[in-house]
Amino acid sequence: MVENGEMRERKNGEVDSASAESGGAAKSVSKPEKKEKKKEEITPRFLVSSSPHMHEGQTVSGIMKLVIYALLPVTAFSIFMFGLAAFRVILISVGSALLFEALSQRVMKRPVSLRDYSAVLTGLLLALNLPPTSPWWMILVGTFFAIVIGKQIYGGLGYNPFNPALVGRVVLTISFPVQMTARWITPSMWGMNPVTTATPLGRIREALLSGGQVDLHLSRQGFLDLLLGNRAGSLGEVSVILLLAGGLFLIAKRVITWHTPVSFIATVWVLTGIFHLIDPTRYANPSFHVVTGGLFIGALFMATDYVTSPISGRGMLIFGAGCGLFTVVIRLFGSYPEGVSFAILLMNGITPLIDRYTKPKVFGIRREEKAAA
Amino acid sequence: MPLRSFFGGVHPIYNKELASGAAVEEMPLPKRLVVHFTQNLGAPPEPLVKKGDAVKKGQVIAEARGFVSVPVHAPTSGMVKSVDVFPHPVGTDLPAAVIEPDGSDEWAAECNVERDSTGLDGEAIKQIVFEAGLVGMGGAAFPTHVKLSPPENKPIDLLIINGAECEPYLTADHRLMLERPAGIMEGAMLFARVLNVSETIVAIEKNKPESIEAMRAAAAEREGVRVEALDVVYPQGAEKQLIFTLTRRRVPAGGLPMDVGVLVQNVGTAYAAYEAVRFSRPLIERIVTVTGSGIKQPANLLTRIGTTFQDLITQCGGLVNDTGKVISGGPMMGVAQYSLDASVTKGTSGIVLLRRAEIPQFVSDACIRCGRCVRVCPMTLNPSALSIFIERMDFDQAAEYNANDCIECGCCAYVCPSRRPMVHHFRRAKAELRKAARKAG
Numbered sequence: 001m002v003e004n005g006e007m008r009e010r011k012n013g014e015v016d017s018a019s020a021e022s023g024g025a026a027k028s029v030s031k032p033e034k035k036e037k038k039k040e041e042i043t044p045r046f047l048v049s050s051s052p053h054m055h056e057g058q059t060v061s062g063i064m065k066l067v068i069y070a071l072l073p074v075t076a077f078s079i080f081m082f083g084l085a086a087f088r089v090i091l092i093s094v095g096s097a098l099l100f101e102a103l104s105q106r107v108m109k110r111p112v113s114l115r116d117y118s119a120v121l122t123g124l125l126l127a128l129n130l131p132p133t134s135p136w137w138m139i140l141v142g143t144f145f146a147i148v149i150g151k152q153i154y155g156g157l158g159y160n161p162f163n164p165a166l167v168g169r170v171v172l173t174i175s176f177p178v179q180m181t182a183r184w185i186t187p188s189m190w191g192m193n194p195v196t197t198a199t200p201l202g203r204i205r206e207a208l209l210s211g212g213q214v215d216l217h218l219s220r221q222g223f224l225d226l227l228l229g230n231r232a233g234s235l236g237e238v239s240v241i242l243l244l245a246g247g248l249f250l251i252a253k254r255v256i257t258w259h260t261p262v263s264f265i266a267t268v269w270v271l272t273g274i275f276h277l278i279d280p281t282r283y284a285n286p287s288f289h290v291v292t293g294g295l296f297i298g299a300l301f302m303a304t305d306y307v308t309s310p311i312s313g314r315g316m317l318i319f320g321a322g323c324g325l326f327t328v329v330i331r332l333f334g335s336y337p338e339g340v341s342f343a344i345l346l347m348n349g350i351t352p353l354i355d356r357y358t359k360p361k362v363f364g365i366r367r368e369e370k371a372a373a
Numbered sequence: 374m375p376l377r378s379f380f381g382g383v384h385p386i387y388n389k390e391l392a393s394g395a396a397v398e399e400m401p402l403p404k405r406l407v408v409h410f411t412q413n414l415g416a417p418p419e420p421l422v423k424k425g426d427a428v429k430k431g432q433v434i435a436e437a438r439g440f441v442s443v444p445v446h447a448p449t450s451g452m453v454k455s456v457d458v459f460p461h462p463v464g465t466d467l468p469a470a471v472i473e474p475d476g477s478d479e480w481a482a483e484c485n486v487e488r489d490s491t492g493l494d495g496e497a498i499k500q501i502v503f504e505a506g507l508v509g510m511g512g513a514a515f516p517t518h519v520k521l522s523p524p525e526n527k528p529i530d531l532l533i534i535n536g537a538e539c540e541p542y543l544t545a546d547h548r549l550m551l552e553r554p555a556g557i558m559e560g561a562m563l564f565a566r567v568l569n570v571s572e573t574i575v576a577i578e579k580n581k582p583e584s585i586e587a588m589r590a591a592a593a594e595r596e597g598v599r600v601e602a603l604d605v606v607y608p609q610g611a612e613k614q615l616i617f618t619l620t621r622r623r624v625p626a627g628g629l630p631m632d633v634g635v636l637v638q639n640v641g642t643a644y645a646a647y648e649a650v651r652f653s654r655p656l657i658e659r660i661v662t663v664t665g666s667g668i669k670q671p672a673n674l675l676t677r678i679g680t681t682f683q684d685l686i687t688q689c690g691g692l693v694n695d696t697g698k699v700i701s702g703g704p705m706m707g708v709a710q711y712s713l714d715a716s717v718t719k720g721t722s723g724i725v726l727l728r729r730a731e732i733p734q735f736v737s738d739a740c741i742r743c744g745r746c747v748r749v750c751p752m753t754l755n756p757s758a759l760s761i762f763i764e765r766m767d768f769d770q771a772a773e774y775n776a777n778d779c780i781e782c783g784c785c786a787y788v789c790p791s792r793r794p795m796v797h798h799f800r801r802a803k804a805e806l807r808k809a810a811r812k813a814g
Contacts (some may be wrong), residue, residue, distance in 0.1 A: 046699050051706050158740055319626040
């Protein structure tokens with residue numbers, strides 16, 4: 001009965017369509033005459049649906065917009081640091097994400113849902129994960145894989161097992177290693193004086209591979225530069241402070257919880273710290289590992305993606321720890337200088353498993369049952 | 374020591390001020406009463422009247438069938454015009470007697486007689502409560518005498534009188550506590566005598582300070598009775614959550630309050646017990662809050678059972694033009710009505726009328742797994758996973774994820790950004806699981 005009402009609502013989107021029919025026995029409910037609307041004695045038609053009959057008001061697009069707002073400072077900063085190059089990457093990425101979303105939904109005969117802002121967010125996140133020198137065609141390949149392969153072929157928002165923006169980024173990292181990992185530029189005000197360079201993590205890798213050593217002790221100034229974002233890197237990963245501000249905003253707005261980011265970052269810090277203690281000449285300072293690369297954007301904005309991460313607090317803690325572990329393993333022993341994206345995607349893959357084993361215990365379960373379970 | 378509430382819950386806009394200031398007024402006797410025979414959970418009572426019968430006020434018109442069942446009484450004197458099916462506020466059409474009042478409102482012989490209750494023992498009180506047709510008046514309408522008869526291996530040590538009234542909009546319990554605290558207290562003491570408990574707590578949410586004050590004054594002279602002010606969080610008044618807040622005891626999953634030695638009764642039920650025991654008045658009237666932005670003059674009306682929603686609405690000045698939803702009960706757990714011919718039953722605490730613009734539309738978009746439902750579920754279920762299983766009609770999985778423990782409070786749907794009709798799914802799963810259990814024998 002109720003479902004009928006809801007289905008009809010969805011189709012034609014008007015409130016009063018469902019009531020007369022869902023009542024079934026509408027003998028007492030006469031249809032209102034439109035002409036007589038001004039008269040008081042109209043027998044109204046009523047909407048019938050399951051309880052509750054109130055809603056807090058939050059929507060999917062509302063949540064997506066909050067995440068986009070949280071990314072705005074870091075987005076603006078990337079334009080400030082890398083200039084037009086950054087603006088160009090963002091524009092192409094967001095625009096093409098919207099285009100691919102609309103096209104694929106049209107082709108798959110699904111309602112086009114650009115208004116939920118999820119494609120905008122995916123496009124923005126991908127842009128923030130790209131180097132400012134990315135060629136336009138590469139960005140298109142990235143958004144295509146993010147939106148079409150990463151999301152829509154699984155059924156769209158809510159059904160994708162992997163974080164779409166990360167699918168895009170990882171495809172690009174594997175396919176275009178030169179563009180993705182070797183062509184970095186130093187930031188300068190409005191991108192006026194770009195100089196080709198390597199990322200901090202990249203420099204360490206190079207040094208280790210060539211058998212040499214780098215000075216792994218961070219000077220105070222060096223650390224501050226890393227925090228503020230005065231370094232080479234993807235658009236959005238450079239300013240730890242602004243990412244943190246955005247993340248705290250989302251936690252304050254209750255869009256995300258602290259579990260995943262804290263467990264992710266803490267795991268990276270602790271594990272790299274252990275290696276640093278073992279051999280400080282080979283393994284960098286843990287604080288360096290925490291503030292470089294894509295850890296903050298990954299931990300605060302990618303690993304917290306609802307669809308692809310666990311739903312309970314306990315699950316999120318496990319998920320974050322797993323992300324941290326894989327990140328450290330890849331950074332220290334893998335063939336890529338950065339491992340955050342791969343780590344999160346790997347953990348996305350076992351999210352259903354984590355959810356299964358962190359199923360919340362129902363309130364009031366008996367002790368004996370608990371012991372037996 | 375402040376009481377820490379249960380896990381989860383939500384803070385809806387309560388809108389209680391619409392009706393909380395309106396003193397209880399007597400609803401004039403309508404021209405026609407539609408008295409449903411089914412007004413209790415359990416077995417529906419057996420009708421005793423037919424078309425053309427004359428009835429007196431308080432006369433039994435349907436007798437209990439089995440233990441979990443209570444009689445139904447005529448709310449006034451008059452003539453039975455017909456016995457037929459009519460819209461019941463639960464959402465289906467059920468048999469009811471239409472009584473045309475004769476205007477004299479004349480009591481049946483045995484009713485409305487003052488009685489000295491001091492000498493009555495527990496069994497006698499229980500019998501009177503049963504004969505008066507008492508059911509839980511908070512909404513579930515479970516027969517009161519059954520609740521008062523815990524098996525011997527489940528001793529009760531605490532009686533909770535539930536005046537939390539955590540549903541938004543409703544103010545019937547609030548007005549009752551404010552205006553008739555002594556009666557509630559006396560009724561509570563009758564329950565305490567039946568159960569032989571020495572500790573009674575009257576539980577009221579902090580958003581009703583006047584009620585708290587009135588009940589504290591009424592409880593002042595009584596030994597073993599105290600009034601607790603509770604944090605305002607929905608569903609504070611749900612039995613299991615209320616017990617946890619007050620005692621830290623957890624009613625086991627699938628269990629009842631008596632499993633942890635507690636019995637919970639609504640304030641309205643306590644008052645009805647007082648009326649029944651002291652004055653031999655069966656349960657034929659109750660306070661109904663008529664409220665919401667869809668009604669012209671919100672009110673708390675002392676209403677005869679069987680009064681149609683239409684009559685109540687007319688009494689309150691009528692509907693505003695764009696009223697789009699009529700809810701029997703509160704907006705979180707109440708039942709949307711399709712017809713104003715539905716009539717007040719013993720469990721009807723209020724009628725909430727909402728305008729079209731305020732009605733949320735639940736549309737079944739995909740779950741984005743944001744986890745809000747998990748964080749508000751007071752039963753600590755995983756509503757997200759449950760709703761997905763149920764959409765796939767995987768009811769076995771739903772059972773494994775404890776679908777049967779859902780209390781249908783609506784918190785999950787209230788916060789769902791995808792506006793998924795969560796409670797609807799869970800009701801369906803429970804129905805399917807019941808069906809499967811019956812089949813399995």
